[in-house]
Amino acid sequence: MFQKPGLTSLALSHRTPEFQAILDHAINTTRRVMEIPDEYEILFTHGGGHGQFAALPLNLCRNLTDKASYVVNGTWSERAKNEGDKFCSVQVIDGKDPESGLYTHFPEFTEDNIHPDSKYVYLCSNETVNGIELHRLPKLPESRKHIPLIVDASSDFSTKPIDWVEAGVGILFACASKNIGHPGLTITIIRKDLLGDDKASDLCSGVFNYTTNAKAGNLWNTPATFNIEVVGILMDWLEKEGGVHENEQRSIKKAQLLYDAIDQSNNFYSTPVKNKSLRSRMNVPFNIKGGDQKLTEKFLIESWDLGIVGLRTLTPFGVGDYLRASLYNGITIKDTEKLSEFMIKFQKEN
Numbered sequence: 001m002f003q004k005p006g007l008t009s010l011a012l013s014h015r016t017p018e019f020q021a022i023l024d025h026a027i028n029t030t031r032r033v034m035e036i037p038d039e040y041e042i043l044f045t046h047g048g049g050h051g052q053f054a055a056l057p058l059n060l061c062r063n064l065t066d067k068a069s070y071v072v073n074g075t076w077s078e079r080a081k082n083e084g085d086k087f088c089s090v091q092v093i094d095g096k097d098p099e100s101g102l103y104t105h106f107p108e109f110t111e112d113n114i115h116p117d118s119k120y121v122y123l124c125s126n127e128t129v130n131g132i133e134l135h136r137l138p139k140l141p142e143s144r145k146h147i148p149l150i151v152d153a154s155s156d157f158s159t160k161p162i163d164w165v166e167a168g169v170g171i172l173f174a175c176a177s178k179n180i181g182h183p184g185l186t187i188t189i190i191r192k193d194l195l196g197d198d199k200a201s202d203l204c205s206g207v208f209n210y211t212t213n214a215k216a217g218n219l220w221n222t223p224a225t226f227n228i229e230v231v232g233i234l235m236d237w238l239e240k241e242g243g244v245h246e247n248e249q250r251s252i253k254k255a256q257l258l259y260d261a262i263d264q265s266n267n268f269y270s271t272p273v274k275n276k277s278l279r280s281r282m283n284v285p286f287n288i289k290g291g292d293q294k295l296t297e298k299f300l301i302e303s304w305d306l307g308i309v310g311l312r313t314l315t316p317f318g319v320g321d322y323l324r325a326s327l328y329n330g331i332t333i334k335d336t337e338k339l340s341e342f343m344i345k346f347q348k349e350n
């Protein structure tokens with residue numbers, strides 16, 4: 001690891017050997033902490049999660065007629081599918097609850113809903129807005145195991161182990177802003193057999209091309225150097241705190257504190273995802289007395305006075321019907337206890 005005190009990536013060209021040490025450190029520590037097998041390449045990519053929505057089909061589909069299957073069970077997978085529509089022939093695996101028409105569950109994979117010629121099967125392992133999380137990746141049916149699984153882990157990466165080989169992960173990406181740093185960088189992890197000069201569409205730009213960037217060792221163009229250094233620091237921290245398995249236990253504990261407050265509130269609070277095995281540990285959506293506006297405002301003001309901020313966020317999809325408590329790595333068990341205790345007290349008083 002680069003040792004000179006005071007000289008961080010902020011003061012280094014990305015072409016220096018000193019920055020190379022920072023880059024290698026970020027990659028090696030991520031590989032160790034996230035137990036990423038050697039047959040996967042680790043890239044730091046540009047353009048956020050949305051960049052990957054486009055890069056994926058551009059790298060895996062040569063032609064607009066190539067098929068790709070998308071599970072659409074929340075706002076982000078819906079957006080990924082809409083981007084995919086521009087570059088390939090999308091087959092939707094519909095994840096809307098058939099009764100309510102809402103995104104509250106995850107559809108089962110079957111031979112019927114995955115075309116055998118699909119270039120990939122896409123899913124989002126934590127739907128940030130809808131609060132639906134796959135605590136473990138699902139497996140494809142035996143006859144579809146040749147198809148690589150693509151995972152958007154933007155909002156749950158580093159909070160649980162990943163069955164890279166067993167789940168058939170072809171590519172997994174995560175924008176850094178939630179759990180492994182801050183905006184401006186995406187980590188994209190690619191199984192090496194998906195790389196190759198003949199794989200991508202001719203229209204795939206160099207900056208999005210996985211093979212081009214893997215060959216250039218993440219330095220085809222100027223990478224987000226500071227953000228890469230932060231990922232390395234974050235992974236060091238995770239390792240010191242017991243690694244990904246220990247981090248999962250912390251995530252379970254934090255989420256449990258809030259879901260208990262909701263489930264034991266006699267419907268004072270409610271959360272849309274009823275299936276407990278799909279409830280997100282990262283993002284806990286909840287409303288107060290069915291969405292009572294006055295009470296919600298009172299809740300937001302009182303919690304804000306306690307230093308609890310960000311429960312009502314304006315997403316690209318507008319202001320949702322639910323408040324949302326996000327429990328990323330930056331939030332401690334103590335922080336979460338503070339919110340759950342406030343929720344219980346607020347219920348008693350109102």
Ligand code: PMP
Pocket residue numbers: 047048049050051076124126127128152153154155175
């Ligand atoms: N996927 C998920 C699961 C997300 O939560 C987000 C954004 N928060 C995105 C994709 C989009 O990422 P970006 O804003 O970096 O493009």
